[in-house]
Amino acid sequence: MIEAFVMMEHYADYCLEDFVLDARFQRWVRYQPADEESFWQAFLEQHPQQAQDIERARTLLQSVYRRYESQLSDSEINSEIQKLVAKARASKETSIDRIPTDDDLPAPKIISFRGPYGWLLRAAMVILVLGVVGWMWLAQSPKSAYDQRVAGQSFVEHTNQTHTWQLVRLADGTRVTLEPHARLSYPEPFSATKRQVYLSGTAFFDVAKDAKRPFLVYANELVTKVLGTSFIVKAPDRSAQTIVEVKEGRVSVMEAANDPAQQLESSRELTGLILTANQKVIFERDQERMVKTLRDVPEVVSSANQTPTFQFKDTPISEVLTELEQAYQVDILFDKDVLSHCPLTATLTDQPLFEKLTVICEAIGAHYEVLDGQIVVDSKGCK
Amino acid sequence: MTSPVRSDILDTELWNAFRQGDEVAFGQIAQRYYKSLFSYGAKFSKDREFVKDCLQDLFMELWYRRETLGDTEFVKFYLLKSLRRKIYKESLKLQWLTSEEELDFDADILEELSIEQQIIEGETHTLQLQQLNRHLATLSKRQQEIIYLKFYEGLENEAIAQVMSISRPAVANLLYRTVQELKSRL
Numbered sequence: 416m417i418e419a420f421v422m423m424e425h426y427a428d429y430c431l432e433d434f435v436l437d438a439r440f441q442r443w444v445r446y447q448p449a450d451e452e453s454f455w456q457a458f459l460e461q462h463p464q465q466a467q468d469i470e471r472a473r474t475l476l477q478s479v480y481r482r483y484e485s486q487l488s489d490s491e492i493n494s495e496i497q498k499l500v501a502k503a504r505a506s507k508e509t510s511i512d513r514i515p516t517d518d519d520l521p522a523p524k525i526i527s528f529r530g531p532y533g534w535l536l537r538a539a540m541v542i543l544v545l546g547v548v549g550w551m552w553l554a555q556s557p558k559s560a561y562d563q564r565v566a567g568q569s570f571v572e573h574t575n576q577t578h579t580w581q582l583v584r585l586a587d588g589t590r591v592t593l594e595p596h597a598r599l600s601y602p603e604p605f606s607a608t609k610r611q612v613y614l615s616g617t618a619f620f621d622v623a624k625d626a627k628r629p630f631l632v633y634a635n636e637l638v639t640k641v642l643g644t645s646f647i648v649k650a651p652d653r654s655a656q657t658i659v660e661v662k663e664g665r666v667s668v669m670e671a672a673n674d675p676a677q678q679l680e681s682s683r684e685l686t687g688l689i690l691t692a693n694q695k696v697i698f699e700r701d702q703e704r705m706v707k708t709l710r711d712v713p714e715v716v717s718s719a720n721q722t723p724t725f726q727f728k729d730t731p732i733s734e735v736l737t738e739l740e741q742a743y744q745v746d747i748l749f750d751k752d753v754l755s756h757c758p759l760t761a762t763l764t765d766q767p768l769f770e771k772l773t774v775i776c777e778a779i780g781a782h783y784e785v786l787d788g789q790i791v792v793d794s795k796g797c798k
Numbered sequence: 799m800t801s802p803v804r805s806d807i808l809d810t811e812l813w814n815a816f817r818q819g820d821e822v823a824f825g826q827i828a829q830r831y832y833k834s835l836f837s838y839g840a841k842f843s844k845d846r847e848f849v850k851d852c853l854q855d856l857f858m859e860l861w862y863r864r865e866t867l868g869d870t871e872f873v874k875f876y877l878l879k880s881l882r883r884k885i886y887k888e889s890l891k892l893q894w895l896t897s898e899e900e901l902d903f904d905a906d907i908l909e910e911l912s913i914e915q916q917i918i919e920g921e922t923h924t925l926q927l928q929q930l931n932r933h934l935a936t937l938s939k940r941q942q943e944i945i946y947l948k949f950y951e952g953l954e955n956e957a958i959a960q961v962m963s964i965s966r967p968a969v970a971n972l973l974y975r976t977v978q979e980l981k982s983r984l
Binding site: 431432435436438441471474475476477478479480481482483484485487492495496497498499500502503504506507582588590 | 819821822824825828829832833836837840841847850851853854855857858861862926927930931934935945946948949950952973974977978980981984
C-alpha cells in the first residue's frame with residue numbers, strides 16, 4: 416500500500432511525454448494487466464488534473480501498437496521453435512561444435528607459416544600433399560559412386576573443408592548442413608521437373624516444399640526422394656553402411672542401381688521403401704540389404720500443435736500409447752482390449768521415447784521391441 | 799501473452815541451463831523472443847519466409863556460441879541488433895539493396911478498422927487512432943524505427959543507439975522531436 420503511494424507520487428508531475436516513455440505506463444496500455452489497471456485507476460482518482468494527458472498518451476501509444484503489430488500465429492512460432500530445438504539436439508548428437516556462418520562471426524585467424532610453429536605447419540603441408548598424391552594414386556581403383564555421378568557434369572560443388580558443420584542454401588530455399596569433408600553437387604538452376612543433388616558424406620537436409628518438383632538425394636547406393644521435409648543422410652564413401660534418418664514428413668528410399676530408380680525419379684508419388692517421421696533405414700553395403708528401424712533417439716514431431724506434457728494420472732495404458740504414437744508419429748502395435756484396463760500414473764516429460772516405453776512396460780510387466788520401423792508392445796494384461 | 803517489459807530479463811536458471819547445452823531451455827528462450835524479433839524483422843522485408851530463415855540462423859548462432867555468452871540482460875538487445883545486421887547482409891547478397899542504401903523500416907499499410915472494432919473502441923477514439931496512424935506513416939524511417947524500438951520493444955535509449963548505430967544524444971533528440979510531433983496531432 417505504501418509502495419503504491421510512493422509510486423503514485425512518482426507520477427504526480429508527469430506530463431504526456433513522460434507517460435508515453437514510461438515502461439510501466441506502456442505495459443498498462445499494451446497488455447492491460449489487472450494489477451496495472453487498478454493502479455492507474457486509483458492514480459486517476461487522486462490526480463484528476465492529469466486525466467487528459469493520460470488519455471492522450473494512451474491514444475498515442477495505442478496507435479503505435481496497432482500500427483506495428485505483425486501477424487504471426489502461435490502455430491507458426493511453435494513450428495519455428497521446434498525446428499530450432501531439433502537442430503540444437505542434432506548438433507549435440509553429432510557433436511558439432513558450431514556452424515560457422517558466412518559473415519556474422521568474427522573473421523578467422525590467419526594461420527602464419529612463419530613464427531615459432533611455422534616449421535610444424537610446413538611439415539604438415541608436406542604430409543598433406545603427400546597424402547593427397549598417395550590417395551589419388553590409390554583412387555585409380557574403383558571410383559566412388561559420387562565421383563562417377565559427378566564426373567563430366569557441370570554441377571556446382573560444395574566441399575566442407577572446415578572442421579565444423581557448414582550450411583549451404585540452395586536456390587529453392589532448401590538448406591543443407593554438411594559435415595566436415597562432406598561434398599554436395601547439384602545443377603544450378605534445378606530442372607523444371609526435379610531437384611536432384613549428389614552427396615558424399617553426411618548431411619542434414621531441410622527441404623523446401625515444392626510438390627511439383629520432387630527433391631532427390633543420390634548418396635552411395637541410395638536415392639532418397641522427398642517433397643518437402645527434413646532428414647539426414649549418412650553416406651561416407653568408405654563406410655560399411657549408408658543411413659537415411661527422417662525427422663519430419665515422409666521420404667522414399669531406393670537403391671540407385673535398380674532400374675525402377677528411374678521410376679522413382681520421375682513419378683510424383685513416393686514409391687520405394689517409405690520412411691516416415693523418426694524412422695531410419697540402414698543399408699548394409701557389403702550385403703546390399705536394407706533394414707528399416709527407428710532412429711536411436713526419436714523426437715516429438717513439430718507439426719503437432721502443442722508439445723505434449725506426457726503426464727498421466729490413472730490413464731489407461733492404451734491411451735498412453737496412443738498419445739506417444741501421435742506425438743512421435745510412430746506406429747505402436749498393441750492389444751487395445753488387454754491394455755485398456757491397465758491404468759498408469761507417471762510423469763514422462765523428459766525421457767526419450769525408448770525410456771518412456773521401458774517405464775510403461777515395467778509398470779505392467781510387458782516388453783516391447785522395434786520391428787520394421789514399428790514398436791510392438793507385448794503384454795498379457797496387467798497383474 | 800507475457801509482457802516483454804517484465805520478461806526481458808531471463809531467469810538465471812533457464813539461462814544457465816541453456817548455456818550448459820539444454821536444447822529445451824534454448825527453445826524456451828527462443829520462444830520468448832521470437833514474436834518480437836519477427837515483428838522487427840518484418841519491418842525490413844515483406845518476405846516472411848526470408849525473415850524466418852534469418853531468425854533460424856540467428857538463433858542457431860546463439861546456440862553455437864552459448865558457452866561464450868555473458869549476462870542475460872542484454873539478450874534481447876543483442877538479438878535485435880544481430881537481426882538487423884543479418885537482414886542487411888542477406889539483402890545485399892540477394893541484391894535487394896546496394897551497398898549505398900540503408901534498410902528501410904516500413905510497417906504494413908493498416909486496413910481501416912472494421913465496424914465492430916469501431917463500436918468497441920468508440921467513435922471519436924477511432925477517428926483519432928486513424929489520424930495518428932496516417933501521421934505515423936509520414937514520419938521518416940528513422941523516426942518510425944526509434945518509435946518502434948522505444949514503445950514496442952521497450953528498449954533503453956542506449957540500446958536503441960547501438961541497434962541503429964547512431965549516437966545516444968541523437969536518439970534522445972529524435973525521440974523527443976517525434977513525440978512532440980505526434981502530440982501536436984492529437
